[in-house]
Each structure stands twice: as C-alpha cells, then as structure tokens.
Amino acid sequence: MRMLHTMLRVTDLEKSLAFYQDVLGMKLLRQEDFPGGRFTLAFVGYGEEADHTVLELTYNWDTHEYDMGNAYGHIAIEVDDAYAACDAVRAKGQKVIREAGPMQHGTTVIAFVEDPDGYKIEFIQKS
The missing domain is CATH 3.10.180.10 (2,3-Dihydroxybiphenyl 1,2-Dioxygenase, domain 1)
Known part of the structure; x- marks a missing residue:
C-alpha cells in the first residue's frame, strides 16, 4: 500500500x-x-x-463557499530554509500565518502559510 x-x-x-x-x-x-x-x-x-x-x-462548479470545520489540520512540506520559503510566499503576495522559527516545544524550525481557501500549509525545515 x-x-x-x-x-x-x-x-x-x-x-x-x-x-x-x-x-x-x-x-x-x-x-x-x-x-x-x-x-x-x-x-x-x-x-x-x-x-x-x-x-x-x-x-x-456550483459551490462558492465551504465550511472548514474544526477537524482539518494542515499539509506539511519539507523545505531547505523555512525563513526563505516564507519570504518567497510573502513576495508573491500570499499569507504567512506563522513566521519561521523553532517549534514551541522543540528545535525543529517550522512556519505556516495559507492557500487562497484558507488551508494551512506547514513548512518544516530540513534538519
């Protein structure tokens, strides 16, 4: 599988x-x-x-709005540099909702951005 x-x-x-x-x-x-x-x-x-x-x-085609509900979390994407990835997203006029930095209870560098529908995408910096 x-x-x-x-x-x-x-x-x-x-x-x-x-x-x-x-x-x-x-x-x-x-x-x-x-x-x-x-x-x-x-x-x-x-x-x-x-x-x-x-x-x-x-x-x-006939649906123009969705209720996100409270069950969806995020999609995770590995990036070489989370800081640079956020800069690139912002430079293209898109939304960074959590700046790159170490996660709260660890050392992994993460960030979050949002797509046009509000889906959250996590950037996880390669260690």
Missing part, C-alpha cells in the same frame, strides 16, 4: 492552481472536467503520481 493523494475542495480553481504552482512550486500533473457532475479535478505535486503523493484539487 501507499498513499496516493489528499483531496482539497477549492472555490476558485485558477487561484488555487496559481498558488500551488507559482507560490509552492508544484506542477500541474493532470486536469479533467466532468460536465455531467459539474466539477473539475486537478492534480498537483512535486513529482509524478506513480512515485509521489500528490494533491487533488476538486472544484465543484
């Missing part, structure tokens, strides 16, 4: 694709419209689906 993907529902596919590609550096791996179901699936990631876990962005 292996993990294939995590699915996120997005309210603006173009904004989300721009964030995951232009801000986080992922590639659009595939995208398909399903007119009968009125939704689009877009898969993004850092490598091909055969070898990597990816994100599935689901855009429901």
Whole structure:
C-alpha cells in the first residue's frame, strides 16, 4: 500500500492552481472536467503520481463557499530554509500565518502559510 493523494475542495480553481504552482512550486500533473457532475479535478505535486503523493484539487462548479470545520489540520512540506520559503510566499503576495522559527516545544524550525481557501500549509525545515 501507499498513499496516493489528499483531496482539497477549492472555490476558485485558477487561484488555487496559481498558488500551488507559482507560490509552492508544484506542477500541474493532470486536469479533467466532468460536465455531467459539474466539477473539475486537478492534480498537483512535486513529482509524478506513480512515485509521489500528490494533491487533488476538486472544484465543484456550483459551490462558492465551504465550511472548514474544526477537524482539518494542515499539509506539511519539507523545505531547505523555512525563513526563505516564507519570504518567497510573502513576495508573491500570499499569507504567512506563522513566521519561521523553532517549534514551541522543540528545535525543529517550522512556519505556516495559507492557500487562497484558507488551508494551512506547514513548512518544516530540513534538519
């Protein structure tokens, strides 16, 4: 067994694709419209689906808002330098919600950013 993907529902596919590609550096791996179901699936990631876990962005054409609830946590991405990663996110006009620095009860350097729908993404600096 292996993990294939995590699915996120997005309210603006173009904004989300721009964030995951232009801000986080992922590639659009595939995208398909399903007119009968009125939704689009877009898969993004850092490598091909055969070898990597990816994100599935689901855009429901008739839904313009979602309730995040209180169960979702975050997606974690390893970065070489969390400080530089935050600077790059901010330089592209996106939101850093926790600046890079050591975690509260440890020494691992982490940071948090937010995608256009408010999903939290944790940067974990390589040790």
